[in-house]
Amino acid sequence: MSEVVLETQSLTRHFGGLAAVSNVSLQACHQQVHAVIGPNGAGKSTLINMLSGDLAPSAGKILFAGEDITGLPAHAISQRGIGRSYQKTNVFLAFSAFENCRLAAQSRLASSMRFFRSANTLTSVNEAASAALEAAGLATRADRLASHLSHGEQRQLEIAMTLATRPRVLLLDEPLAGMGADESQAMVALLQRLARTHAILLVEHDMDAVFSMADQLTVMVNGQVLASGTPADIRANRQVQIAYLGEEEQGAHPHD
Secondary structure (H helix, E strand, O other), X not given: OOOEEEEEEEEEEEEOOEXXXXXXEEEEEOOEEEEEEOOXXXXXXXXXXXXXXXXXXXXXXEEEOOEEOOOOOHHHHXXXXXXXXXXXXXXXXXXXXXXXXXXXXXXXXXXXXXXXOOHHHOHHHHHHHHHHHHHOOOHHHOOOXXXXXXXXXXHHHHHHHHHHOOOOEEEEEOOOOOOOHHHHHHHHHHHHHHOOOOEEEEEOOOXXXXXXXXXXXXXXXXXXXXXXXXXXXXXXXXXHHHHHHOOOOOOOOOOO
16 A cells, blocks of 8 residues: 555535535545546636645645645645646746746745845755756756746746655646647656656546556546546446546547
8 A cells, every 4th residue: 555645534615605626535645646537617626726725625634644734824735745736837937947946945945035145055955956857857958948948848847846845745737738749748757757756646637648647536526526546447437437428328438
């Protein structure tokens, strides 16, 4: 059994009378990719927002390494070792790739608010930034402005910035969004490498990519878990097939 790093227990979020997420229980384990899939409006991004502290749950629990972190603000959750990327690329376009990662790494220092100290003197920060770029496959792009990187490289940079904070868990919201085939393949390969040393929980619409890299899948519909299991389990699940296709076709798969 892999070590459970992040867990939700009956996690729920209401917006007025609407339950955007209802009684969702799942686990993210070390050295595994857990993908959350489902139609638009299923509650996937709301789930990620609660896990990252961007949104407080209405009910239920979030446990990180056994600690109850339910309702903690985003900065406190990040400091504990949970890194997060967003649907829209979130990088500093006027800074180099290295400077973006250095800023992310510097946020981990107790002295990060000492603005008048040269960042170049922070050896551990610079090392963390370089290591993050290397892990994300951007070592040769370190000095390039983020605005001059391709869309796929900007997505890699966002993940590198997350890695620079030295997280144990990566929460990734549609990391393949807007990518072409080659960039998607490169991102899948990157995530498979990162899964060797992290727990990864991701939301993604690219079903071919999901089924190629996920160890576990959770399917959400209307804010609830419809099914959870291995890719083989999900492929064979009739409820999942019907939810995706809207009709009962024999032999259909959720990614058809």
